[in-house]
Amino acid sequence: MDEQPACNAAPSGDMQSIVGGGHSSGNPDLSYSPPNARNAYGAGDGDGNALKKTLVNLVPPATVAVIVLFWAFGPRSWIDNPWSIVVAGALTTIFVQALEWFLERHEGWRLDRREFATDLFYVILSNTAISWASSKLAEDPLKAAKHSLGITTEWAMQLPFILQVALVIFVMEFGQYWMHRIMHDWRPFWLTHAPHHHITQLNAMKGAVGNPIELFLISLSVLALFDLPQAAEFCAFNILGAVSTFAHANVRSDPPPFYSFVFTTIRHHSLHHSVKYEDTRCNYANSLILIDRVLGTYREGESAIVGQDERKRLSIWEQFIFPFQPTIAWIKAKQGEAVPAAN
Numbered sequence: 001m002d003e004q005p006a007c008n009a010a011p012s013g014d015m016q017s018i019v020g021g022g023h024s025s026g027n028p029d030l031s032y033s034p035p036n037a038r039n040a041y042g043a044g045d046g047d048g049n050a051l052k053k054t055l056v057n058l059v060p061p062a063t064v065a066v067i068v069l070f071w072a073f074g075p076r077s078w079i080d081n082p083w084s085i086v087v088a089g090a091l092t093t094i095f096v097q098a099l100e101w102f103l104e105r106h107e108g109w110r111l112d113r114r115e116f117a118t119d120l121f122y123v124i125l126s127n128t129a130i131s132w133a134s135s136k137l138a139e140d141p142l143k144a145a146k147h148s149l150g151i152t153t154e155w156a157m158q159l160p161f162i163l164q165v166a167l168v169i170f171v172m173e174f175g176q177y178w179m180h181r182i183m184h185d186w187r188p189f190w191l192t193h194a195p196h197h198h199i200t201q202l203n204a205m206k207g208a209v210g211n212p213i214e215l216f217l218i219s220l221s222v223l224a225l226f227d228l229p230q231a232a233e234f235c236a237f238n239i240l241g242a243v244s245t246f247a248h249a250n251v252r253s254d255p256p257p258f259y260s261f262v263f264t265t266i267r268h269h270s271l272h273h274s275v276k277y278e279d280t281r282c283n284y285a286n287s288l289i290l291i292d293r294v295l296g297t298y299r300e301g302e303s304a305i306v307g308q309d310e311r312k313r314l315s316i317w318e319q320f321i322f323p324f325q326p327t328i329a330w331i332k333a334k335q336g337e338a339v340p341a342a343n
């Protein structure tokens with residue numbers, strides 16, 4: 001996108017020292033040592049300190065493990081309830097949001113009331129209007145087409161539970177990866193995605209913040225074409241939500257390679273939110289960073305200072321009208337031309 005504003009931001013390595021050094025937690029044992037994840041286990045630390053850092057870094061993989069165990073072995077009455085995914089998703093978000101209190105990554109990303117209210121608004125919007133639109137305009141027609149064309153994927157019903165979950169994660173993420181990449185490559189779609197890049201700090205619920213058109217587009221998937229048990233789908237949705245929430249959260253967990261090679265982390269995604277537009281052209285996968293690694297769009301690094309267009313924070317109204325700004329500007333220009341003509 002050549003049209004993007006030129007930014008004078010320092011390289012992301014320097015950004016870290018600008019914001020990251022101000023952490024003022026009362027517990028010095030848990031102070032974060034960015035930007036290199038290996039520092040979390042750094043030489044010179046006491047054994048207790050290193051153990052705490054290891055445990056903190058294991059929080060995201062442990063969360064995913066608990067989610068898998070719940071959906072695989074939880075009480076049937078809970079698992080089969082259609083509202084269980086809403087409750088599980090909400091509890092996961094509350095858990096990660098609460099971690100920001102105890103394991104803050106950057107003081108500059110600390111949540112205030114305005115940020116919290118905005119984030120909450122978008123979480124509710126995503127779980128109501130966006131979810132409804134996605135179901136009525138995309139999922140239901142796709143299911144109807146599948147039915148009328150006689151498409152069946154009985155083989156998917158025969159897979160082991162964990163492979164069914166992996167299949168859902170891959171189908172969802174592969175679609176989202178390409179949608180996200182197109183949004184960065186094609187201006188009409190970028191105009192819908194740019195508001196998400198205008199956020200100036202990262203927090204647990206920030207993944208839900210964006211223009212409603214973008215939120216709808218990114219929700220589209222071909223998953224409805226597959227026959228799969230509800231528990232496997234809900235497990236995958238819960239994992240994707242947890243990984244994405246951690247990837248946006250102000251939490252100083254830097255998960256070990258067995259997790260970060262496959263799943264997107266805050267390091268990967270904060271780099272994607274860099275001020276410098278060229279630095280955002282990487283790490284597109286919302287949750288499955290493995291796709292970026294395979295398709296050559298992975299980049300190592302992280303950024304503590306985030307936000308497009310010289311870090312201009314947008315209000316909810318500005319986020320809503322953002323894609324229409326060129327049209328509004330064109331109409332205003334036309335009106336400006338019309339006024340002298342009328343005289």
Ligand SMILES: [Zn+2]
Nearest residue numbers: 180184193272
């Ligand atoms: Zn993006």
Ligand SMILES: [Zn+2]
Nearest residue numbers: 196207248269
């Ligand atoms: Zn994001």
